[in-house]
Amino acid sequence: MNVGKYIVENYGGKKGYLFHVYYKYLLMTGFLKHVDPIPSSIIDSRIVFVCKGNICRSALAHCYLNLLGYKNVSSFGLDTHPNKPAYKELVRSSAKEGVDLTIHRTSCISTYSPRSTDLIICMEPYQSKMIKRRYPNIKVTLLGLFLEKPIPYIHDPYGCSEPYLKKCTTTVMEAIKKMTLKLTLT
Numbered sequence: 001m002n003v004g005k006y007i008v009e010n011y012g013g014k015k016g017y018l019f020h021v022y023y024k025y026l027l028m029t030g031f032l033k034h035v036d037p038i039p040s041s042i043i044d045s046r047i048v049f050v051c052k053g054n055i056c057r058s059a060l061a062h063c064y065l066n067l068l069g070y071k072n073v074s075s076f077g078l079d080t081h082p083n084k085p086a087y088k089e090l091v092r093s094s095a096k097e098g099v100d101l102t103i104h105r106t107s108c109i110s111t112y113s114p115r116s117t118d119l120i121i122c123m124e125p126y127q128s129k130m131i132k133r134r135y136p137n138i139k140v141t142l143l144g145l146f147l148e149k150p151i152p153y154i155h156d157p158y159g160c161s162e163p164y165l166k167k168c169t170t171t172v173m174e175a176i177k178k179m180t181l182k183l184t185l186t
Contacts, residue, residue: 009163009167012161035142035145035152038141039119047072047121049075049120050078050120050123052079052156055077055087056157057156057168059104060086060099061121061143062075064099064172064173076109086104093169109134120139121142121143121179123153144171
């Protein structure tokens with residue numbers, strides 16, 4: 001087996017793999033203290049997805065949850081400009097899975113108006129830490145923690161290989177499916 005190819009296809013590259021291992025270790029040892037436990041119910045709450053640019057992971061999560069019928073959802077990026085389209089390669093990859101990202105346009109953190117009942121779901125632990133510092137009273141968790149085998153870090157697929165783009169798409173979608181089973185959404 002080609003280890004380099006495996007890492008590129010499953011983690012997006014060496015950086016993605018190292019962050020995966022690092023954050024998995026922190027999760028297992030209890031050092032991700034800025035991540036709130038997953039609530040059992042979020043009735044009358046808005047789900048807000050966050051990633052770096054709001055063109056890949058959070059955009060996909062937002063559109064997929066909308067597709068599943070949940071409308072009280074939003075997303076934004078921590079480092080982006082408003083009204084940019086989703087990453088064209090992800091638009092293609094997600095279309096193969098039945099998710100249309102062509103209508104998505106980015107939103108910035110500066111346009112986010114927090115509500116006390118929001119549940120913010122990030123893709124990476126450092127993002128959740130930034131959000132928790134800025135909004136200490138808002139519930140913040142990680143999308144990968146909803147998976148059957150929880151992972152705290154979902155690597156950004158921007159510029160990654162086609163196999164990793166597909167892997168990231170299916171990971172985000174699977175986490176959303178599991179989330180809808182674990183939470184009472186209305």
